Amino acid sequence: MSSAEPSPAEFEVAARCALAQMPDEFREQLAAVVLRIEEFASKEQLASVGIDSRWNLSGLYEGVPLTERSSWSSGDMPPVISLFRQPLLLEMRETGVAFEELVHHVVVHEAGHHFGFSDDDMHALEESVKD
Numbered sequence: 858m859s860s861a862e863p864s865p866a867e868f869e870v871a872a873r874c875a876l877a878q879m880p881d882e883f884r885e886q887l888a889a890v891v892l893r894i895e896e897f898a899s900k901e902q903l904a905s906v907g908i909d910s911r912w913n914l915s916g917l918y919e920g921v922p923l924t925e926r927s928s929w930s931s932g933d934m935p936p937v938i939s940l941f942r943q944p945l946l947l948e949m950r951e952t953g954v955a956f957e958e959l960v961h962h963v964v965v966h967e968a969g970h971h972f973g974f975s976d977d978d979m980h981a982l983e984e985s986v987k988d
Contacts, residue, residue, distance in 0.1 A: 862946055863956050865894045871957050872940055875964035880985065886923065887968055893939045902939070915944045916963035924973030938967040 863871070872892055879887065897911040908914050920936025940963060949959055962983060969979035 863942075865942060867956075868894045868940055868942055868945070868960060871960040872938075872964045874957070875961040876968065878961075879965075879968065883968065883972070887971060889935050890920070890968070890971060891935050891937045893937055895939055895941055896943050898939070898941050898944075911941075912944050912947060914941055915948060916940050916967045918967040918970035920971065922971060922973035936971055938964065938971075940964070940967075 869892065872894070876884065876887055876892070898908075898914045898917060902917055902919070903909065903911060903914060905919075906914065906917065917939045918936065919939070921933060940960065945959060945963065948954065949956060952959075954962075965983040966979050972978075
């Protein structure tokens with residue numbers, strides 16, 4: 858990684874590495890999830906989670922969690938995990954958390970939503986995939 862702020866491509870590489878570190882049973886079920894890197898969340902995305910400032914949302918899962926799917930869900934759009942680059946860059950500057958660590962945390966958290974996990978479940982999952 859260069860000394861400049863991580864590019865969208867570097868965010869994508871770090872996010873894909875985080876997904877690749879997931880346990881096999883999770884990684885297989887995440888294969889159809891689309892990964893997007895955007896500068897900021899859209900107004901619609903912010904509204905969907907009740908957040909007013911575009912600086913306050915660093916990642917978002919959009920889709921039907923596996924725990925809520927039925928056989929009728931087969932025609933739905935694929936689920937999406939979005940990372941919002943500018944809020945993540947700000948969080949890196951404000952907290953001093955390393956780039957890869959922060960991206961890893963957000964990706965695992967959003968992937969947890971795909972599985973319908975609680976926050977406690979997500980923390981346990983994140984701990985299980987740390988190096």
